[in-house]
Each structure stands twice: as structure tokens, then as C-alpha cells.
Amino acid sequence: xxxxxxxxxxxxxxxxxxxxxxxxxxxxxxIVDTGAPGGQMNLTEKVxxxxxxxxxxxxxxxxxxxxxxxxxxSDILMQADILKMDLTSGTxxxxxxxxxxxxxxxxxxxxxxxxxxxxxxxxxxxQGRGISFCxxxxxxxxxxKEIAVIGGGNSALEEAVELTKFASxxxxxxxxxxxxxxxxxxxxxxxxxxxxFLLNQKVTEFKxxxxxNAVISKxxxxxxxxxxxVEGAFTFIGYSPxxxxxxxxIKMNDRGEIIANEKLETNISGVYVAxxxxxxxxxxxxxxxxDGTIASIEANNYINSVLNQS
Amino acid sequence: MLRTNLNSIExxxxxxxLVKSGDKFAVVCGRMGPxxxxxxxVMESLEKKYEDIKFFDMFFDSNVAMETxxxxxxxxxxxxxxxxxxxNEGKVVAATSSIxxxxxxxxxxxxxxx
Numbered sequence: 029x030x031x032x033x034x035x036x037x038x039x040x041x042x043x044x045x046x047x048x049x050x051x052x053x054x055x056x057x058x059i060v061d062t063g064a065p066g067g068q069m070n071l072t073e074k075v076x077x078x079x080x081x082x083x084x085x086x087x088x089x090x091x092x093x094x095x096x097x098x099x100x101x102s103d104i105l106m107q108a109d110i111l112k113m114d115l116t117s118g119t120x121x122x123x124x125x126x127x128x129x130x131x132x133x134x135x136x137x138x139x140x141x142x143x144x145x146x147x148x149x150x151x152x153x154x155q156g157r158g159i160s161f162c163x164x165x166x167x168x169x170x171x172x173k174e175i176a177v178i179g180g181g182n183s184a185l186e187e188a189v190e191l192t193k194f195a196s197x198x199x200x201x202x203x204x205x206x207x208x209x210x211x212x213x214x215x216x217x218x219x220x221x222x223x224x225f226l227l228n229q230k231v232t233e234f235k236x237x238x239x240x241n242a243v244i245s246k247x248x249x250x251x252x253x254x255x256x257x258v259e260g261a262f263t264f265i266g267y268s269p270x271x272x273x274x275x276x277x278i279k280m281n282d283r284g285e286i287i288a289n290e291k292l293e294t295n296i297s298g299v300y301v302a303x304x305x306x307x308x309x310x311x312x313x314x315x316x317x318x319d320g321t322i323a324s325i326e327a328n329n330y331i332n333s334v335l336n337q338s
Numbered sequence: 339m340l341r342t343n344l345n346s347i348e349x350x351x352x353x354x355x356l357v358k359s360g361d362k363f364a365v366v367c368g369r370m371g372p373x374x375x376x377x378x379x380v381m382e383s384l385e386k387k388y389e390d391i392k393f394f395d396m397f398f399d400s401n402v403a404m405e406t407x408x409x410x411x412x413x414x415x416x417x418x419x420x421x422x423x424x425x426n427e428g429k430v431v432a433a434t435s436s437i438x439x440x441x442x443x444x445x446x447x448x449x450x451x452x
Contacts, residue, residue, distance in 0.1 A: 063439070064379040070372035087372060107383035107440050126387060156418030156435025165371045166436075169417035239415045260417065 030130045032058045032103075034327050035122060038138035038270075039094070039104060040067025041313045042303025045320030046136050046327075047097035047104075053328055057102045058130060060122070064106060066090025067140040068267065068304065069313055073164040073190075078313055089313070115277055115299050118334075133334060134298045134327040137274065137286060138320060141267035141304040141311070146178070150234030151263075158240025158260045163187040166260075167194045175260035176201055176243045178231055184264035185213040191262065192222040199256050201226045201245055226254060234261060269305040281307050292323040298334075300327050340370060342378040344385075344395040353406045356392070360427045362451045363392040367407040368420025369399070373437040377420050380440045384447070391451055426451055 034050050036043045039061035050057040064070070072086035081089065098104060105127065112123040121131045143161045145151055151159060160166040167190065175195045177188040180202035186209075188198050200217065205228050207214050217223050229245035235255075236242070243256045271284045279287045279295040285307040292300045302319035304311045340346060347353050347365060356363055366381055368374030381393040396403050398419060407413065410430060413421050418436030424446060425431065431450040434442070 064376040066372075066375075070375065087370070087375065107379050109440060126383075157415050158417060160418050160436065162371070162373050162418075165369075165373045165419045166417060239417070 030058070030128065032056045032130065032132045033331055034058075034134045034136060034324075035060060035120065035130060035132035036136045036138055037061075037110075038067065038140050038303065038305070039063075039065040039106070040138060040140040040303055040316060041069055041090070041093065042140070042316040042320040042323070043067075043136070043138035044090070044093035044097050045317045046138060046302060046324035047102035047320075048093070048100055049321055049324035050328060051097060051100035051102040053324075054101075055328060055331065057097075058132070059097060059102055059104045060108045060110070060124065060130075061104075061106050062108060062110075065094045065104065068142075071143075071162060075313065086313070110273065113273075113277075115274075115296050118298070120298065133331050134300065136300045136302055136320075136323045136327055137271075137278075137294070137305060138302045138316075138323070139270040139273075139305045140316075141269050143263070144266045144268045146231055146263060146265065148231060148233055150236065150240065154234050154236055154240045157238065158236060158258075159234060160260065160262050161264070163190045163262055166262075167191050170195045170260040172196050173259040174199070174257065175262065176256055176258045177262050177264065178202075178243070179264035179266075180204060180207040180209065181264065181266065182209045182213050185209045185217040187262060187264055188223055189216050189220055192220055195222065195260075198223045199226055199258065200224070201229050201231055201243060201256065203229060203231075203248070226256065229254065267304065267311070271305050283307075291326045292319060293326065298327075298330055340368075340378070340395050340397050342395050343382050344378060344393055347394045347396045347406075348400070348402060350402050350405050353402060356394075357425060357428050361392060362390060362424075362426050363394060364422065364424045364447075364451075365394045365396050365407055366420050366422050367396040367398050367403050369397070371419060373418065374420040377422060377438055377443075380438065380443050383440065384443065388447060388452070391447065424450055 033055040036059045069086035109125040174197040231245045233244040286301040300323040302323040303316040412433040416435035423433045
């Protein structure tokens with residue numbers, strides 16, 4: 029049995045920040061993640077608006093956050109699959125595959141989000157064979173080729189511009205006539221001669237044989253079916269929360285985001301939530317860091333009050 | 339180069355000897371990018387569980403990658419990093435492109451390498 033004061037579920041910016049604060053205040057802290065440290069932050073090649081950092085990659089900032097958490101004494105368990113959990117008892121417990129049972133007085137859920145999928149034919153089949161979620165990783169495979177970018181937010185437009193460094197032509201396919209991105213991102217995409225736009229489209233299928241060769245979409249107004257012949261398609265249509273494992277255990281909204289109060293307390297005593305997996309409007313590295321700070325201080329207060337009572 | 343805790347394949351001879359040995363092994367051929375780092379982590383976490391399987395990384399931009407993993411017919415249509423290739427008895431038994439989670443990797447190992 030491995031007993032901790034706090035177990036943090038998730039090693040993105042929220043979870044790592046909570047780990048830094050808790051271990052620095054001498055709380056025995058374990059950070060558990062099903063993947064690698066950094067979460068979605070790893071997907072950002074260039075971070076230029078994180079205060080105190082002029083320019084760095086998301087992966088590099090994540091690496092430093094991990095070093096900070098470990099330096100103050102946090103234990104970190106990566107690639108951990110949780111088989112069973114008990115959040116409601118006074119002592120919370122987690123059974124982790126190949127590792128055993130871990131307990132804690134308080135829990136911070138910081139499980140973050142994942143790229144949203146379209147859920148259409150060809151999307152899974154052609155992942156790595158034309159379908160990609162990372163322009164930085166896979167852009168060069170499409171040098172001098174025609175590709176599509178699905179989405180109309182900041183990520184979609186910024187990555188479309190980035191991809192013009194490689195691709196001969198980039199078609200942005202978006203479900204509305206207007207973009208959700210900031211004006212500067214829209215302007216940059218619109219003035220790029222390699223980018224053209226297909227708006228008000230419902231993407232219905234990725235077609236191909238051994239790899240993708242076309243994106244099929246339907247005009248939402250006219251019903252016209254469009255076939256955009258491409259050798260690659262990058263989807264940037266937002267994120268969904270990683271909260272499936274907590275369904276029926278904790279209070280969530282209909283989007284699967286965990287509901288919390290200003291102290292980031294959930295409906296279960298001793299269980300807090302931080303970062304992109306909670307119900308909130310803005311999702312940035314800075315807001316996740318702020319959440320991690322608040323949740324860790326509140327978890328610390330909770331443990332101290334429980335100890336005082338007992 | 340790659341900053342992982344996996345052993346690296348750094349020469350063509352090393353790769354050829356592994357294939358010739360008939361041993362079970364997996365190679366993650368990538369860079370230090372967001373799609374690759376989690377896959378190295380998965381392999382690191384599985385090394386203890388599957389002691390009869392060897393897990394390696396290989397730098398995607400190296401000559402050894404060009405002459406071995408990247409020239410395999412099984413990766414001809416791949417265009418997402420990393421390329422992960424599984425070998426048994428000197429043959430490619432599975433190959434995947436782009437990020438994979440622990441469950442996906444374990445499914446391949448259980449079905450093709452055990």
C-alpha cells in the first residue's frame with residue numbers, strides 16, 4: 029500500500045503546478061498520468077504568451093514544470109492505467125495496473141482534454157496515413173502536396189499557415205461562414221496565397237485506399253457534395269475533456285466537464301478539479317496553472333482541517 | 339538525438355543482427371516531438387512487463403533509420419510520426435504510424451509477440 033497526502037490525476041500544466049505547490053508545502057504528493065508529462069501543452073511548438081517566458085516549446089515548458097515538481101518531492105507515475113478507484117471514502121484509493129494500490133487523503137483531478145474527433149468514416153483508419161493532429165510533427169510528409177485543414181479556430185488557422193511552409197496548397201474546411209479565431213489569425217490565413225477556404229461545410233468522410241486521397245464535405249446551405257482531393261488532412265476542431273473514467277462518479281455537465289465551485293471543490297468531499305477537464309470558459313496554459321495553484325492550496329487546507337478535527 | 343530511457347539502435351549492423359537473431363523486438367522510430375514522446379514512454383513502461391521482448395528507439399533523421407525502418411515496405415504509406423515496427427522471428431509482424439497509447443501497444447504485443 030502506497031499512502032500519499034494527495035494524488036493528482038494528470039500531469040499537464042494544472043497537475044504539475046498542483047504538484048509543485050503541494051510538495052513544496054511538504055505534502056506527500058503523487059502525480060499519475062496515463063501518458064507523458066505535459067498533456068496538450070506538448071502539442072504547442074511555440075509558446076510566446078506565457079508570462080516570464082519569451083518563447084519556448086510547450087514540451088520544454090512541461091519538462092521544466094516536471095523538474096520543479098520532482099525537485100520539491102513529488103513522485104510521478106507515467107503510463108499508469110487506473111483499474112479501480114474509490115473517491116467517496118475518507119481515504120481515497122486507486123488500483124493501478126502493474127503498480128498496486130495507492131491511497132490519499134485528497135485528490136485533484138487534472139486529467140485535461142484530448143483533440144476532438146469528427147467521428148466520421150476514415151478518420152481512425154487513416155490516422156498516420158494522411159490524417160494528423162500535429163502540423164509540427166507531420167507537416168514535412170506533405171511537402172509539395174495538397175492538404176486540408178479542418179476547423180476554424182485559432183489552432184486551425186495558425187497551423188494552416190504553418191503548413192504552407194511545406195504544402196503546395198492548403199484548403200481550410202470549416203463548418204461555419206465565420207471563423208472563431210482571433211482577427212490577426214484570420215487575417216494571416218486570408219493573406220496567405222497558398223490557402224483557400226471552403227466554408228459552411230459538414231465534413232462527412234475521409235476517402236482513400238491505403239492512404240487518404242480526398243475529404244468529402246456537404247455544403248450546409250445548398251446540400252452540394254464537395255470532394256476536396258488531398259493527400260493529407262489535419263483536424264483542429266477543439267478538445268473534449270478526459271473525464272470518461274469519472275462518469276457516474278462525479279458531477280459533470282452535458283459536455284463531460286467536471287463542475288466545481290470557486291475553490292475548485294467538486295461534489296465529493298476531498299476531491300478537487302483543475303485545468304481543461306473542468307467546466308470553464310477559457311482554456312490556456314495560464315488558466316490551467318492558476319487552477320492547479322488554487323486546487324492545491326484548497327486541498328492542503330482540506331487536509332489540515334481534517335487532521336485538526338481528528 | 340533522442341532523450342529516452344530505451345536502448346537505441348544506432349547502426350545498420352546492430353539492426354541486422356537483431357533481425358537475424360529472430361528475437362522479439364519493437365522499434366519506435368521518431369523524434370522528440372509530441373506524438374513520439376508518449377510512445378517512448380509506453381515502451382519504457384512495458385519493458386519490465388514483457389522481459390522476453392526488447393524495446394528500442396531510433397532517431398528518425400539518422401542514416402540507420404533511412405536504411406532500415408524507413409525503407410521497409412510496411413511503412414510505405416506512413417506519414418505520421420513515430421513509425422513503430424514490431425519484429426518476431428526475423429519478420430515484421432506489425433507496424434503503426436503516429437501516436438499510440440499503452441492499450442493499443444499492448445494489444446499488438448499480446449496478439450503478435452506473445
